[in-house]
Amino acid sequence: MAEKKTPTPNNQRQFAVWGIIIMLLLIVFAVSQSNTGATAAGEEFTFSDFQTRVENGQIRSAKIDIPGGEVTGDLANGDPYTVNVPPVSSDPAGDVLKNSGIPYQYADKKEQSLLGNLLISILPLLIIIGLFFLVFRNMQGGGRGGAMSFGKSKAKLLTENTKRVTFEDVAGVESAKEDxxxxxxxxQDPSKFTRLGAKIPTGALLVGPPGTGKTLLARAVAGEAGVPFFTISGSDFVEMFVGVGASRVREMFAEARxxxxxxxxxxxxxxxGRHRGVGTSGGHEEREQTLxxxxxEMDGFEGQEGVIIIAATNRPDVLDKALLRPGRFDRQIEVPYPDIQGREKxxxxxxxxxxxxxxxDVKYVARGTPGFSGADLANLVNEAxxxxxxxxxxxITMREFEDARDKVMMGAERRSLSMSxxxxxxxxxxxxxxxxxxxxxxxxxxxxxxxxxxRGRALGMVQYMPERDQISQSRQEMIARMAMAMGGRAAExxxxxxxxxxxGASSDIEQVTRIATAMVTEWGLSDKVGPIAYKDTDQQSFQSGIGRGSSISPETAKVIEGEIxxxxxxAHEKARQILTExxxxxVALAEALLEYETLSGDEITALLKDGTTPKRPDGDASKRPAVSAVPTTKKPKPRPIGGATEA
Structure with missing residues (x-):
């Protein structure tokens, strides 16, 4: 049997307000209808015409409405008529009809008309008073969404009735889960720690890039413990009015207790939680008071209160030091991009x-997605x-996962693009x-x-499949990457x-320049420059410091540029040498790409080993023309992006 839902006080209040409004509208409609019904349809003429018609015997009957100032009735031919009587204290219509022998009567509507007139005059005032009462009640805090309820906490409470999340729903962050x-x-059992004199950390700070699952991890902690979970964003504390953010903090912690x-x-x-004492904006004082x-409030906690604060950020460097001291957010938990095992899970x-x-093959898909966050992987599965x-x-087959990965990483195919x-x-x-x-x-x-x-801005690409997640790279691997990137320019x-x-090699040149600059100025892989870091603290290249007080001398900068x-x-000469040999x-691979447009790594290996060409069924999308061909009557357009793209 379905459980009957009980209406909440807020819903009851809304029903009552709408009921009153509907009632008032019905009363106005009824009064207007009664007043309208009092007026009969028919010919209208003035009071002087009425007198003339009475004298000439053209009036059969009459009905006098003194409060309304009207005379209605039937003419001699049976047609109805209406006469507007002048607003005087006497009864002029009655005087005219008295000696004429025409039957007439007075309309008995004095009380009804008086009530109608009273309602019409008082009703607008009653509506205004009612609306004022509702607004005033909201201003006094009668509703959480009232006009003056800025100081109310915007924290949302999630309980067991909400969809529960546990550690089984969170993967790829095993170290964070252990912490x-x-x-x-x-x-679950505070006495286990308190009887030994141990104090649980008041706050835990989750630090990691966007999309790595920090919010999901915090919800999993509440789900595992089976306790209520208050969630709020840092921006919900910031308002234009000074003191509002601090009020919200106080209410949130009082509700949590x-x-x-x-x-x-x-x-x-x-x-x-940014550093205090920086900036002069109008909302700066409000933010500092909130912090x-x-x-x-965090200092006011006792170990037995059982309230744990978990916060998340991807910018720990901008947080105020007071937040990170012991007793507050004294435990920082890294939530990095998942490794290959984490991506698989x-x-x-x-x-x-x-x-x-x-x-x-889930392992194969995980291999091809290095650098993907949990949100990226969820998007990949959804796209597939x-x-x-x-x-x-x-x-969902492997082809969908391959196409979805290409779409997520490089954009959708542009098969409608016209190319010569x-x-x-x-x-x-x-x-x-x-x-x-x-x-x-x-x-x-x-x-x-x-x-x-x-795809996207690229007219073509070569993807590479790493066998493992690379934490660091050797000099040999960096030189190989630069030579591969310059292979397109050398081929042209x-x-x-x-x-x-x-x-078309513009992105290749940018990639090679970044690698070479890092080898010389950061990683100490240049024998001529030596193992010295010349990168500026503002995360810019070494050239940004020259000429503005940098410690890099012009002679050293010249040596660095020469090494880059x-x-x-x-790398360029090595690529030319390999392509010549x-x-x-x-040439065979280029001709195969012109025919098939897309070749897998295994197909390329087979083609170069024994000249085996791919065998594909009819209707395979990879063998259909990718773009519409046009006659070669114009010079080729520059390719926006080309070169190797590591998967």
């Missing part, structure tokens, strides 16, 4: 309840499901140059896919000539 299990045990043991979660705490109140969580094909539905499939045959050929040889250099450089990553199908020079080189140029030039492989 928070102690908090869960304290909330009533529901203890419980958890308070403050998301994006850097919005209210001061937060510090005071996160994908398994988001694949629950979805029809996944047996061919889908959308693609499968669009293709009228009953299950010369542009397609340029793109094919450019991408083939990346692939051939990568296959012949020690320390390079395995090739996952090469394609000349435009060798195949089309010096004057036909396009701007040497690394890039050597492997010209047959390079």
């Amino acid at each position: 928070l299990k102690e908090v869960v045990e304290f909330l 009533k529901h203890a043991p419980c958890i308070i979660f403050i998301d994006e705490i850097d919005a209210v 001061n109140q937060l510090l005071v 996160i994908l398994e969580v988001h694949m629950r309840g979805k029809p996944i094909s047996a061919e889908v 499901a959308l693609l499968a539905a669009r293709r009228n499939k009953l299950k 045959d010369e542009e397609r050929e340029n793109t094919a040889y450019h991408e083939a140059g990346h692939a051939i250099v990568g296959l012949n450089m020690e320390g390079s990553l395995p090739i996952h896919k090469a394609t000349i199908i435009p 020079e060798l195949h089309f000539g010096y004057d036909k080189v396009t701007s 140029k040497r690394f890039i030039t050597e 492997k010209k047959e492989d390079w």
Whole structure:
């Protein structure tokens, strides 16, 4: 049997207000109808005409309405009529009819008309008083959303009735979960710690990039402990009125003490917890007062209260030092991007309840998504499901995951883009140059896919599949990356000539310049410069400091620039050398890309090993023309972005 829902006080109040309004409208309608009904339809004439018609015997009957100032009745021919009587204290219509022999009577509507007139005059005043009463009650705090309820806390309370989240729903952050299990045990059994004199940390600060699951992790702590969970954003404390934020902090903590043991979660705490004493904006004093109140409330906790504060931020460097001292947020928990094992577990969580094909290799998908956060992986699975539905499939296959990853990383395919045959050929040889250099450089990553199908701003790309998550890179791997990136530019020079080189290698040149600059100025991999860090503290390149008081002398800057140029030039020459020696492989791969448009790593290996071309069924999207070809009657447009893209 379904449980009957009891209306809340707020709903009852709303029903009462609407009931009163409907009642008043009905009364106004009834009064207007009664007044309207008192007036009969028919010919209207003046009082002087009425006198004339009475004298001429043209009036059959009359009905006098003294309060309304009207005379109604029937003419001799049976038609109704209406006469407006002048507003005088006497009864002129009665005097005219008295000696005429015409039957007449007085309308008995004095009391009804008086009530109607009274209601019409008082009703607007009653409505205004009622509205004023409702507004005044809200201003006094009768409703949480009232006009003067700024000081009310905006924290939302999530209890067990809400969808419960546990540690099983959070994957890829095992170290963070281990740190928070102690908090869960304290909330479940505080005496286990207090009898030994131990004090649980008052606050835990979750630090990590966006999308790594900090909010979900805090909810999982409350779900594991089975306690109420208050959630609020740091920006909810900030208002234009001084003292409002502090009032909200006081109310939030007072409410939390009533529901203890419980958890308070403050998301994006850097919005209210920034360093004090910086800036002169109008809201600065308000933010500082809010932060001061937060510090005071955290100091006021006792170990037995059972209230734990968890906050999240991706900018711990801007937080006030007073927040991070022992006794407040004295435990900082890193929530980084998940590693390959973590990504695999996160994908398994988001694949629950979805029809996944047996061919889908979760480990392979996890390998191809380094740097993805939990939110990115959730989006990847959702995009794969959308693609499968669009293709009228009953299950999500590996192809959907591949296409979804490409879409998330590089944008949707631009199959409607018009390209000339010369542009397609340029793109094919450019991408083939990346692939051939990568296959012949020690320390390079395995090739996952090469394609000349435009995506986003790129007209083509070569993707690489790392075998593991790379925490650091060796000098050999960096040199290999630079040579692979310069392979596209070298391919254009060798195949089309010096004057036909396009701007398609712009992103490749930027990538190589970043690597070479970091090798020289940060990682100490230049023998000429030595193991010295020349990067500025403002996170800009070393050139930004020259000429404005930097410690880098012009002579040193010249040496650094020379070393950066040497690394890039050597990578370019190495790419030209490989393409010259492997010209047959390079041309064969470019021609295959022009025909098939997309080749997997295994297909590229088979093609270069024994000349085996891909065998694909008819109707495969990878063999259909990617773009509409146009005659080569114009010069090729510059390619916005090209080069190798690491998966």
